[in-house]
Amino acid sequence: MSAVAESHSQEHHHGPASGITRWLLTTNHKDIGTMYLIFSFAMFLLGGSMAMVIRAELFQPGLQIVQPEFFNQMTTMHGLIMVFGAVMPAFVGLANWMLPLMIGAPDMALPRMNNWSFWLLPCAFLILVSTLFMQGGAPNFGWTFYAPLSTTYGPPSTTFFIFAIHIMGVSSIMGAINVIATILNLRAPGMTLMKMPLFVWTWLITAFLLIAVMPVLAGVVTMMLMDINFGTSFFDASGGGDPVLFQHVFWFFGHPEVYIMILPAFGVISHIVSTFSRKPLFGYASMVYAVGAIALLSFVVWAHHMFTVGIPLTGQLFFMYATMLIAVPTGVKVFNWVATMFRGSLTFEAPMLFAVAFIILFTIGGFSGLMLAIAPADFQYHDTYFVVAHFHYVLVPGAIFGIFAAAYYWLPKWTGHMYDEILAKTHFWLSFVGMNLAFFPMHFLGLAGMPRRIPDYALQFADFNMVSSIGAFLFGATQLLFLFIVVKCVRGGEKAPAKPWEGAEGLEWTVPSPAPYHTFSTPPEVK
C-alpha cells in the first residue's frame, strides 16, 4: 500500500476482512479473480487426471484399466470439466483481476453479483462431479450429449447434469453482464473504445457472445429435462420429435462457445507479443475488427459440426463457405502478431515463450480447422482423432497456453514477487514437448481411420497411441510444476517493481506491485 494509497489518504481505505468471510462475502474484484483462478486450476487438475485415465486405457490395444462404460464417463466429464470448469472460469478470473486495472476502474460494476457468479460455480461442479458416485454412473454420452443417447438412453444422473449446466449458465451470464457493464461504464476519462487495451476489447466481445449463447444451452438442456422427466418428445422421433434438432440447437451454442474460449487469449497474446517485442502492436484497429468479424461469423457456421447428419446440399455449401471465411480474420490476427515481432527487440521470458508457442501451435490448429471446413474432406475427418487433434491444438496451446502466458505476465502484479524464471521456462518446455507429443500423432491416427471416443482400437493404431499417451503423461505431470511455481511466487521471491517488463504498456503497470486491495479510487486520466 504505497503510492496509490498515500496519494488518496483523505479517502477511507480498508484492507480485506479476515478469515473465511473474506472469501465468502468478498465483493473485491481481486479476491474474486483469485478465487476464480484457483478454482479453475483445481478443475484443470481434476479434468486432467481424467484425461490421464483415458490415455492410460489407450496406451495399448485391449481393455486393461477401465471398462467401456467408465471410459465414456471419463471422456464426457473430462470435456465438461475442462470447458466449463477450467478454461471459462480462468478467463473470468483474468477478467476480474485485470479489466478494472486496465481501464482504470475501482472495481467491477456489479460487485455483489460478481460474488454470486463465482460461488455458484463450486455448487454446480459439486453436483456435476457427484454424479460419478451415483447409481448408473456419471453422464457417459460425450460433452456434446447428443440426444437420444443422452435422453432416452442416458443414465439416471443426467437430470443432475442438466441442473449443473443450468447453474453454470447462470454464473456465466451474470459474469458476462458484469464485464459489459464494467467496460461500458467504468472506463477512465479519455479512454475511448478504440483506445481500450485488446484484452478489454476481446473480453467485451466474448461477453456478448456469452449472453447470446448461454441461454441457448440452457434451452437445449431444458428440452432434454422435459423429454426425460415430463414425457415430451422434442428429440424423440417415435413421439414426433427430431434428434437432429438437438444438434442444431447445441451447436448454435457450441460454435460461439469455442470462440468464447479463445478470444480472451487473443487479447492476452496481443499484449505479451507487443511487450516482449518492445514495439507497439501492429494493426490495432484491424485486430479489433477481426475479433468482431470472427464473433459475428461464429453464429452462422454451426452446422459444420454436422456435415454427416444429412443436411441438404445447399445447406452444406452455405456452411462450408461461411466456415472457410473465418480463416480470413483469423489469418489477419496471426499476420499482425508476426508483424509485431518483425524488427522488434525480442526477449523470451516465460510469457513470451508461451505466446510464441501459442501463435505457432494455434495456427496449426487453424490449418486443420480449415481442412475440416472442406465439407467433402470432412466426411473422412469427422468424428475421428483428426478432430480430437484439431480441437486440442486450438484449446491446449490456444486457450491453456494463453492462460499460462497471462498468469506469468501478471503474476508479479498479483503477488508483488517475480516468479522463478528458470522453473517457468522448464514448465514451458516440458509442456511444449508433452503437448506436441500427445496431440500431433492424433492427426495421423485420425487420417489412418481411428474414430474418436473408443476405449479400444485396431492394431495399426497402437504405436501412435502409445506415443500420444507418453506425451499426455508428460504434459499432465508438468502442470504440478506450475502449481509449485505459483505457490513459490506467492510466498516470496525477488521484489517486483510496478512495471516489471521493460516494454509493457497500460494502466495496470502504473499501480504498485502487488496491486493494493483498492486501486483507482480516483480514475486516472488517459491521454
Next chain:
Amino acid sequence: MRVHTKRTLPVVAVASLAAPTSVWADWTMNMSPGVTGTSNQIFSLHMTILWICVAIGVVVFGVMFWSIIAHRKSKGHKPANFHENTVVEILWTIIPLAILVAMAIPATATLIDMYDTSEAEVDIKVTGYQWRWQYEYINEDFGFFSSLATPRDQIENRQAKGENYLLEVDKPMKVPVGKKVRLLLTANDVIHSWWVPALGVKKDAIPGFINETWTRIDEPGIYRGQCTELCGKDHGFMPVVVEAVPQEEYDQWVAEQREAAEQERLLTEKDWTMDELMERGEQVYASACASCHQSDGSGSPPAFPALKGSAVATEDRAAHIDIVVNGVSGTAMQAFGSQLSEVELGAVITYERNAWGNNTGEMVTPQDIVDYLSE
C-alpha cells in the same frame, strides 16, 4: 496397403518426424486414397488443402523465425516503431480470400457429386443398432445382422489379438464391383454413423430419419471401417465390413441368401428339441444379448440387470417373452421382435430360462412365438 509407403512421405516431411523403419508394416500417417471415385476426389482435396496450409505455414513461420533469430535484444537489435501499413493489411486479407475461393470450387464439385444418389443399381438399407449393423437388401427380400467377430478373450487380453482385431464381423455386407450401390441409413435406438474410409463414405444413421448416400467400388476386396458416432458403451465394438465381389459371385451369393432366408422361415414349423434350441439359443445370445447381460448372465447392474437367477428368466414365461419381443421402454432393453426371427427368439428365450443354473426346464418353441405374436 500398397499406397501407404508412397503417400506417407509428404506428411513425414511436414511433421518432420523420422518414421521408424518398418517393424509395423501396417500403420499409416495419411488418409488412404481409397478405392472409389469419391474417395479419390476427397483424397486429392485433402492433399491440396494440406499443401496450401504447408505453404502458408512456411511463409508465416519463416518470417516469425527470422524475427526470433535476427531481431533479438540480446543481439542488440533496436526495435522499429511501425504499427500499421494499409497496403500490406489489405493484401493479406485479399490473398487468403482468393486462395479460399480457389479451394471452394473443386470442393463444391465433389460435394455435388457425392449428393447424387440417383440411378443406383443396388439398394441396401443399413440400420444401426446398439451395437451392430443390419443390412437389408430391399429388392432381394433378405437381410441380416453384422456383429463384431473378435472374441471377448482377445479384447480382455487373455488371447493374442488377431490381424483384424476389432475390424472383423461375422457376416460382411457384400456388394458387386463396379455397380452404383445406394445406401439408405437409419437407426433403431441412438444415432450411429456408418464409415468405411476406403470408400470415402460416412453418413449418420439417425432414428426416425432415412439418410441416403452411395458408393461404387472399383476393385474387389474387403474394406473395413467403424461406427463413428458415440452410441453408448460398445461404440468401439461395432465395425463395418464391406466385401466387394465380381457380379457373378454376388449374384450367386444373393441366391444363397434368399434360399437361406426361405429355410429360416421353414424352420419355424419344424419340431425343435431342447438341445437344438439350447444350441441355437447360445449362438443368438452371444451375438444379441451378451454385450449387455454378459455371457455368464451376470449383467452389469443397474443399467443392464443380471439374467442369472432373475425373476424374469425363471418365473412367468409370458412376461419373459413380452420383454424380449417388445423391449422395456425408457431403458436400454430393445424390442428384439423386429431384430430376431421366431426361431431365434424362441431359442434365445429357452436358453435364458435354462442356462447358468436357471433350470426351469421350460422350452419356448418358434411356434410359441408365432402364437404369441398373433395374439
